[in-house]
Structure formats: C-alpha cells, structure tokens
Amino acid sequence: MxxxxxxxxxxxxxxxxxxxxxxxxxxxxxxxxxxxxxxxxxxxxxxxxxxxxxxxxxxxxxxxxxxxxxxxxxxxxxxxxxxxxxxxxxxxxxxxWRAELDDRIAQLEKLRDDLTDCIGCGCLSIKTCALANPYDRLGDEGPGPRRLLVERHRDRAKPSGKAAATSTTPCTPNCP
CATH class of the missing domain: 1.10.1660.10 (Multidrug-efflux Transporter Regulator; Chain: A; Domain 2)
Structure with missing residues (x-):
C-alpha cells in the first residue's frame, strides 16, 4: 500500500x-x-x-x-x-447511538444465552425451546419471535408478560 x-x-x-x-x-x-x-x-x-x-x-x-x-x-x-x-x-x-447499541448488545446476549442448546432448526426435539409457541399464544404480544426479542427500556434480566409465563414450556411434537 x-x-x-x-x-x-x-x-x-x-x-x-x-x-x-x-x-x-x-x-x-x-x-x-x-x-x-x-x-x-x-x-x-x-x-x-x-x-x-x-x-x-x-x-x-x-x-x-x-x-x-x-x-x-x-x-x-x-x-x-x-x-x-x-x-x-x-x-x-x-x-x-448508545441506547441503540446497548439494546443490540442485550439482544445478542439473550440470543447467545437462550439458543445455547438450539439452533432454531424446527426439530422441536429439545425439552425447552425459546422458539416454541404452542397455539400461537404469543401472537397477542405482537409479531416476530417474542421470546427472543429484547425491547428498548424493558428490564433485560427478566422476560415480561406471557413470554415470562410460558418461556419454559416443554416442547412437544405439536408445539410449533
């Protein structure tokens, strides 16, 4: 150069x-x-x-x-x-951009932590799946992968709403 x-x-x-x-x-x-x-x-x-x-x-x-x-x-x-x-x-x-970057970092940390055992392949063979949404219960909260989303100004340590109540629902063959 x-x-x-x-x-x-x-x-x-x-x-x-x-x-x-x-x-x-x-x-x-x-x-x-x-x-x-x-x-x-x-x-x-x-x-x-x-x-x-x-x-x-x-x-x-x-x-x-x-x-x-x-x-x-x-x-x-x-x-x-x-x-x-x-x-x-x-x-x-x-x-x-500080707040936006903080949100992106939180989102990446959540993805890293929540998807350790799952690559989101849809096989539903794991006992708990962050992507599972039986009967589309999370549809009331809005579009997208509700359990994986980190929204601005939300307490990032704890999921809120229905996602918190169902985040450890076991995956079964009927839970896509």
Whole structure:
C-alpha cells in the first residue's frame, strides 16, 4: 500500500479505496447514498478530501455493528462539511447511538444465552425451546419471535408478560 503524502489534501477514488480498504464500487455506492461526497475535476474525475477517510472508517464500523445506512447518513449529516470533525463531534455523534447499541448488545446476549442448546432448526426435539409457541399464544404480544426479542427500556434480566409465563414450556411434537 502506498503511503499518502501529508501535503496531499485530495484523494482520487483509487487512493481512497486503497487507503480505506473499501472497494471503489463501494465508495461509488456510498457517494450515491449521500454518505460521502466528492468534487469533480475538469476531466470529471472524483476528488475526495482527506477527512473522507475518517467518514469511510466510521461507515465501516457502523455497518459492522448493524447500523443501517440511512441512520449512518443521518448521523454523518450532523458533522461539519467545512472542517475535519473534532473528537467532540465524533463523541456527540456516537452518543446518539448508545441506547441503540446497548439494546443490540442485550439482544445478542439473550440470543447467545437462550439458543445455547438450539439452533432454531424446527426439530422441536429439545425439552425447552425459546422458539416454541404452542397455539400461537404469543401472537397477542405482537409479531416476530417474542421470546427472543429484547425491547428498548424493558428490564433485560427478566422476560415480561406471557413470554415470562410460558418461556419454559416443554416442547412437544405439536408445539410449533
């Protein structure tokens, strides 16, 4: 990988791709979605400011933790265009996702803990199954896998409602 000269203030799409580890096609996609921006030269070539490297790194990290692109775009829109974002800018931006990330972590921990003996294959051969819902009793609570969902601001240590009452119902061949 070639090292970028400090005095280089704009990068070509190839330089940005090489330095960020993101394919040129992905950079074009990010630009089409409004996540990054470039200016065009007289020859219609893209030129990106150096701070785009930070934005691309932020996009990659946010995608890695499951933040949707539209939320990433909204967050990046709050950053200043006229200057490189400061530590305070990034801290303010990341704070807006703290509750959402805490919820995602809780959801992953619940999945890890509840599915230790079950991969959700539908065989129903295990004595207790977090996916079992005899007679669709959990349908009254809403759509989706009710026992596996962790909802925001809910006590994550204890399931609530009907899910708590039926979470250890034994699985039988008639309980899908």
């Amino acid at each position: 070639s090292r970028l000269e400090f005095r280089v203030h704009e990068l070509t799409v190839g330089q940005l791709a090489e330095r960020s580890g993101v394919a040129v096609s992905a950079l074009h996609f990010y630009e089409s979605k409004g996540l990054i921006s470039s200016r065009r030269t007289a020859g219609n070539q893209r030129r990106f400011t150096r701070d785009t490297l930070r934005r691309v790194a932020f996009i990659k990290v946010a995608q890695r933790v499951g933040i949707p692109l539209d939320r990433i775009r909204e967050a990046l829109a709050t950053l200043p265009e006229e200057r490189t974002p400061t530590v305070e800018d990034w801290a303010r931006l990341s704070e807006t």
